[in-house]
Amino acid sequence: MIKVQNLHKSYKGKSVLRGLHFQANQREIIGVIGKNGAGKSTFLEIIMTLKSYDKGEVAVFDQDLQKLSEQQQQAIRANISAVLQPTQFYKNLKVEELLRLFKAYYRSDIDIKQIMKDFKLESHKKTYFEKLSGGWKQKVSLAIAFLSKPKLIILDEPTTGLDPHMRNTLWAYITEYNRKTGATVILTTHYMDEVETYCDKVLLINDGKAEIFTTPENILALGYSSINDFYLQNVYETV
Numbered sequence: 001m002i003k004v005q006n007l008h009k010s011y012k013g014k015s016v017l018r019g020l021h022f023q024a025n026q027r028e029i030i031g032v033i034g035k036n037g038a039g040k041s042t043f044l045e046i047i048m049t050l051k052s053y054d055k056g057e058v059a060v061f062d063q064d065l066q067k068l069s070e071q072q073q074q075a076i077r078a079n080i081s082a083v084l085q086p087t088q089f090y091k092n093l094k095v096e097e098l099l100r101l102f103k104a105y106y107r108s109d110i111d112i113k114q115i116m117k118d119f120k121l122e123s124h125k126k127t128y129f130e131k132l133s134g135g136w137k138q139k140v141s142l143a144i145a146f147l148s149k150p151k152l153i154i155l156d157e158p159t160t161g162l163d164p165h166m167r168n169t170l171w172a173y174i175t176e177y178n179r180k181t182g183a184t185v186i187l188t189t190h191y192m193d194e195v196e197t198y199c200d201k202v203l204l205i206n207d208g209k210a211e212i213f214t215t216p217e218n219i220l221a222l223g224y225s226s227i228n229d230f231y232l233q234n235v236y237e238t239v
C-alpha cells in the first residue's frame with residue numbers, strides 16, 4: 001500500500017523528517033506516535049499528497065509520488081480518505097443533511113441510516129453542525145471520512161477530545177471497517193492504550209526517524225509493562 005524510504009522534510013531550513021523508513025500493507029492498522037512537534041502530521045500529509053518533501057521515496061498504491069502528474073495524484077487521492085477539518089461550509093447544515101451531501105459527493109452507496117446507527121448519531125441528526133460540541137463534531141467528521149469507502153484511511157488524532165464512550169464507538173467502527181473491507185488505517189494518537197489495544201503496528205517518530213516500527217506485541221516482549229511504559233522510558237521529555 002505504502003512504501004517510504006529515506007524521507008526528508010524541512011520547513012525553511014528546520015529539519016523535521018530526517019531519513020524516515022516506513023511500510024504499510026493492506027489490512028493493517030498502524031498507529032503513529034511521538035512527541036508534540038515530532039513530525040507526525042507532516043508525515044501523514046506527505047502520504048496524502050498534500051505536502052511536498054525534499055528527499056527520499058514515497059510510493060502510495062505502488063506509485064512514486066514524485067513522478068506523478070497532478071491528474072495522477074488526484075486519482076490516488078480518490079482512494080484515500082482523511083478526517084476533514086470542519087469548515088465554515090458545514091455551519092448551516094444539520095448532521096443528516098451533511099451526511100447526505102457527502103454521500104452524493106462521493107457517490108457512495110453507504111446507507112445513511114446505517115452509518116448514523118454505527119456512529120450513534122441518531123439523537124443529533126437534526127442538530128446543526130455548528131451547534132454540536134467538539135467531540136460530536138469530530139464524530140460527524142469521522143463518519144464523513146468513512147462515507148467514501150476508502151482503501152486507505154488517514155486519521156490525525158481522531159480520538160482527541162472524545163469521551164470514553166465516543167472513543168469506543170469510533171474504535172469499534174475503525175476495526176469493523178478494517179475487518180470488512182481490508183482497508184489500511186494509519187492514524188496518529190497520543191493515547192498509548194489505543195496503540196496497544198487496536199494497532200497491528202506502531203511507528204514511533206523520534207528525531208525525524210522511525211525509532212521503532214514493529215508490532216505492539218514485539219515491544220511488550222522486550223519487557224515493558226505497557227506501550228505507555230515503553231514510551232516514557234524511550235522518548236525524552238522536551239524541557
Ligand SMILES: Nc1ncnc2c1ncn2[C@@H]1O[C@H](COP(=O)(O)OP(=O)(O)OP(=O)(O)O)[C@@H](O)[C@H]1O
Binds near residue numbers: 011036038041042
Ligand atoms: N507549514 C509549516 N511551516 C513551518 N513549520 C511547520 C509547518 N508545519 C509544521 N511545522 C513544524 O514542523 C514540526 C512538526 O510538526 P507536525 O505538526 O508535523 O508535528 P506533530 O508530530 O504532528 O505534532 P503534534 O503531536 O503536536 O500534533 C513542528 O516543529 C512544527 O512547528
